Amino acid sequence: MVLGTYKEAVSARATEKQIQKVAQDGGIVTALLSYALDEGIIEGAVVAGPSEELWKPEPLVAMTSEEIISAAGTKYTFSPNVAALKKAVRQYGLEKVGTVGTPCQLNGIRKMQSYPFGTRFLADKMTLVVGIFCMENFPFASLETFINEKMKSSPEVTEKMDIGKGKFWIKALGEDIGFPLKETHGYEQAGCNICPDYTAELADLSTGSVGAPDGWSTVLKRTDAGASIFDQAVKAGIIETKDISTVKPGLPLLEKLSLGKKDGAKKESDNRRELGLPVPF
Amino acid sequence: MLARIKRFLGLEDKPKEQAKPIKPKEEESSQQEVEKVADKPKIGYFHLSGCTGDGIALTENYDILAELLTDMVDIVYGQTLVDVWYDDENNPYAIDDMPEMDLALVEGSVCLQDEHSIHELKKLREKAKLVCAFGSCAMNGCFTRYCRGGQQAQPKHEAFLPIGDIVQVDCTIPGCPVSPEIVAKVVVALINGDMDYLQPMLDMAGCTANCGCDLQKNIVNKSLCTGCGTCAMACQTRAIEMREGRPEVNIDRCIKCGICYTHCPRSWFPTEQINKDLGL
Ligand SMILES: Cc1cc2nc3c(=O)[nH]c(=O)nc-3n(C[C@H](O)[C@H](O)[C@H](O)COP(=O)(O)OP(=O)(O)OC[C@H]3O[C@@H](n4cnc5c(N)ncnc54)[C@H](O)[C@@H]3O)c2cc1C
Numbered sequence A: 001m002v003l004g005t006y007k008e009a010v011s012a013r014a015t016e017k018q019i020q021k022v023a024q025d026g027g028i029v030t031a032l033l034s035y036a037l038d039e040g041i042i043e044g045a046v047v048a049g050p051s052e053e054l055w056k057p058e059p060l061v062a063m064t065s066e067e068i069i070s071a072a073g074t075k076y077t078f079s080p081n082v083a084a085l086k087k088a089v090r091q092y093g094l095e096k097v098g099t100v101g102t103p104c105q106l107n108g109i110r111k112m113q114s115y116p117f118g119t120r121f122l123a124d125k126m127t128l129v130v131g132i133f134c135m136e137n138f139p140f141a142s143l144e145t146f147i148n149e150k151m152k153s154s155p156e157v158t159e160k161m162d163i164g165k166g167k168f169w170i171k172a173l174g175e176d177i178g179f180p181l182k183e184t185h186g187y188e189q190a191g192c193n194i195c196p197d198y199t200a201e202l203a204d205l206s207t208g209s210v211g212a213p214d215g216w217s218t219v220l221k222r223t224d225a226g227a228s229i230f231d232q233a234v235k236a237g238i239i240e241t242k243d244i245s246t247v248k249p250g251l252p253l254l255e256k257l258s259l260g261k262k263d264g265a266k267k268e269s270d271n272r273r274e275l276g277l278p279v280p281f
Numbered sequence B: 001m002l003a004r005i006k007r008f009l010g011l012e013d014k015p016k017e018q019a020k021p022i023k024p025k026e027e028e029s030s031q032q033e034v035e036k037v038a039d040k041p042k043i044g045y046f047h048l049s050g051c052t053g054d055g056i057a058l059t060e061n062y063d064i065l066a067e068l069l070t071d072m073v074d075i076v077y078g079q080t081l082v083d084v085w086y087d088d089e090n091n092p093y094a095i096d097d098m099p100e101m102d103l104a105l106v107e108g109s110v111c112l113q114d115e116h117s118i119h120e121l122k123k124l125r126e127k128a129k130l131v132c133a134f135g136s137c138a139m140n141g142c143f144t145r146y147c148r149g150g151q152q153a154q155p156k157h158e159a160f161l162p163i164g165d166i167v168q169v170d171c172t173i174p175g176c177p178v179s180p181e182i183v184a185k186v187v188v189a190l191i192n193g194d195m196d197y198l199q200p201m202l203d204m205a206g207c208t209a210n211c212g213c214d215l216q217k218n219i220v221n222k223s224l225c226t227g228c229g230t231c232a233m234a235c236q237t238r239a240i241e242m243r244e245g246r247p248e249v250n251i252d253r254c255i256k257c258g259i260c261y262t263h264c265p266r267s268w269f270p271t272e273q274i275n276k277d278l279g280l
């Protein structure tokens, strides 16, 4: 179970051109959350919205599709979305909340749902939890080093960031600039080094770029709730799918990367235990 | 009734075999799903130096409360819930001796200068099979950690300790206050004999000191923090702000409840329970 438990894997993308333009990959997160909002399945969604500082996200309680779309695209630094869930329920009064998060963020949400010690009446309001694949995350200062020093560019002209084909990329002034992913090692946050979850195994539905062609996403349907909302969105024509076995590189690459992450995490966890340090899993 | 509680807790649509207890009490397993629990656990609710917030949380399980109290548990001791307590010459309802009970839910810390509280605590330890620190004050002192006496009408009342400093505590439910849902979940787990669910609460019982700085000392300093923001969500006084992906605790707002550290997914992580709850 190197990808966690799932019902079905598909390759997919949003059909809406406006979403395709701003999304990181297939726009699955944005399309699905907007669809759920429009259909009244959720009343709002916590996403990684823009902040005053370029490329530094800030959790946003989005109440409209426009706001959800404004948060599209990957920011390779922390957006403590979980922190805003309480705000969504208390200040915004939402009964049905959607959200997106990295695997570690989902850990916090799911633990709260199973053991809601101090979080009264939050657990049952988490209606749609979309997970994104994640190999590692970076402190903002690391991103600054990548953009300013390694790629000799600047955040102001950066239009997109991406990791793929062994490189860390930015698109700046219409040009693609990249540098070897190997050189990012040592700049990721240390907490990621023991993280065994690549594919957001505790999500209602997980999505990421690996396995799918450019402009498409790989989707793993996990819980009944996640699968049913996704299938509805496909039926409504919001999302189109392809059989995963027909796309390259497909699931084998995803499985390989996931396994690699688990092995690395185990090695680092063992190292830490040997030093007498605590490791939670 | 059990089915109704499960529906209330959002556990309804899980496969049958997963809803069953993991370690059923002998000979009882076939009766687990019956409407009335034959062997109702006897529960005492003790109110030491607390604010009744945790007791109120129990009653906030509106949908299931009436049945919970009549069909599922017997509250055999307690001032607010059943008007039964003992050893008080001014109280006509006081009883001569404390009854035996399966579980004592103890709310509030204990004042060293209050003889009656110390006496009640020691007594309940003798009478209860399981002693549960109910809420953060009982578990770790919480904001009574800031008590220092000098106030009317008992200027001498200055020392308030988590109950675990005086008697052995078997399990704990942290929270300031605890959530209504966790109370319901614990009751269901108790009735089902689901010790796996209760295990983290047994493990935490030995912990009698918490503070927002647990996050810095035990998570950030140990290279465990991922910047997820769960601690900031859980903090009940909004003492935590996330800065550069790390929790920053406003120590002047922190009431030392320990909820941030309890909820942090990197302090402990119940993988199997979560998979079970999600049906994964
Ligand atoms: C730190 C990080 C590392 C990743 N690593 C991989 C990887 O190794 N392999 C892989 O296949 N995919 C990875 N992804 C996921 C990938 O980059 C896309 O987010 C995913 O494919 C969704 O694309 P989309 O077009 O469906 O989403 P979009 O429609 O573009 O929406 C993206 C959503 O993600 C949210 N988001 C953006 N940044 C963050 C953040 N930092 N924290 C929380 N939420 C955020 C946004 O709010 C938005 O709602 C990573 C993502 C992040 C944030």
Ligand code: SF4
Pocket (backbone or CB within 6 Å): A102, A103, A104, A105, A134, A135, A136, A137, A191, A192, A193, A195, A196, A197, B226
């Ligand atoms: S690698 Fe793990 S710990 Fe790091 S950001 Fe991704 S999910 Fe979180």
Ligand code: SF4
Pocket (backbone or CB within 6 Å): B210, B211, B212, B213, B234, B235, B236, B237, B238, B239, B240, B249, B253, B254, B255, B256, B257, B258, B259, B260, B261
């Ligand atoms: S920081 Fe907040 S959650 Fe943590 S102990 Fe203090 S008051 Fe409690």
Ligand code: SF4
Pocket (backbone or CB within 6 Å): A108, B215, B219, B220, B224, B225, B226, B227, B228, B229, B230, B231, B232, B245, B246, B247, B263, B264, B265, B266
């Ligand atoms: S909950 Fe734990 S891992 Fe998450 S931000 Fe807080 S301290 Fe870090």
